Amino acid sequence: MADESPTLDLLERLAAAPDRMTFDALVRQIGLPEGILRGRLERLIARGWVDADADGQSFAIGVGALRPGSAYLSGDRAARVAGPILSRVRDQLDESVRLVRLDGASIVCLASRESSHDLAGPMIGRRYPTLTAASGRAIVAWRPRAEIDAMLDEGIQAHTIDSAVDRGEIYATLADCRERGWAYERGELIPGVGCIAAAVQVRGLPVTDAISVAVPLSRLTHDHAEDVAECVQRATRDLAAALVT
Known part of the structure; x- marks a missing residue:
């Protein structure tokens, strides 16, 4: 089973960032090879967890991340x-x-x-x-x-x-x-x-x-x-x- 820790780290860093983060900044902070990081970002973008700009070079937490947060607060x-x-x-x-x-x-x-x-x-x-x-x-x-x-x-x-x-x-x-x-x-x-x-x-x-x-x-x-x-x-x-x- 693939280690999901880098993905969680990625989401947490985007959630805590005061502004959008560039791909280069994420490479430095997450420590994944560029190809693997790009693949994880693409999957998260497809499910709405991450939002990308038109050029695919800067990222922010996506509206999909509201789902678990809303579920937590509701419960x-x-x-x-x-x-x-x-x-x-x-x-x-x-x-x-x-x-x-x-x-x-x-x-x-x-x-x-x-x-x-x-x-x-x-x-x-x-x-x-x-x-x-x-x-x-x-x-x-x-x-x-x-x-x-x-x-x-x-x-x-x-x-x-x-x-x-x-x-x-x-x-x-x-x-x-x-x-x-x-x-x-x-x-x-x-x-x-x-x-x-x-x-x-x-x-x-x-x-x-x-x-x-x-x-x-x-x-x-x-x-x-x-x-x-x-x-x-x-x-x-x-x-x-x-x-x-």
Whole structure:
């Protein structure tokens, strides 16, 4: 049986890329001979998993990739139940709100509701580094210490000049989150944007999900941050309660 790992690697790289990737870039990153890579691309294009430009020299993830993602979300109870809760938070604050889940050293957005002034657009499926995002910190603050250590051992890449990368600083940030019940970051992931998040804690189950609200720093005053944190914590309690009924 042929090894499908390079094909999965190919799809994951295209999904994570901020823009279309050239054939030459894929050859370098995937490590397959050109003929084999071209053949795999052709099969994926035929099934809609990959989109090619008119010249067949640049590629992006295709609309066919929505099929397994949609199936996952349709079958995920938390993503389904969270919808009305996220809408309520968005309507109360007029800020963008997300439900995210821990996936290894990353978090992935499962559901989102955008504010009237949102510029980023839908975030479903987007991935971010766990220890840089407030939502990721809100989750791992309640995870085993060994798991946190393993993430730190892999290293943290700074996304902005404000990103915390020091191990001691990360531990202190996680301790603050556990003490007050919510995580807070200002411009560490996206310049000019802050985020407040709280974990969804269901009794007897490991913490894997969080609800977060992104706010431009121009609006993120101390009072507004307190209002957002209160709203987010209430939302996570409501979601946790709904998941056990």
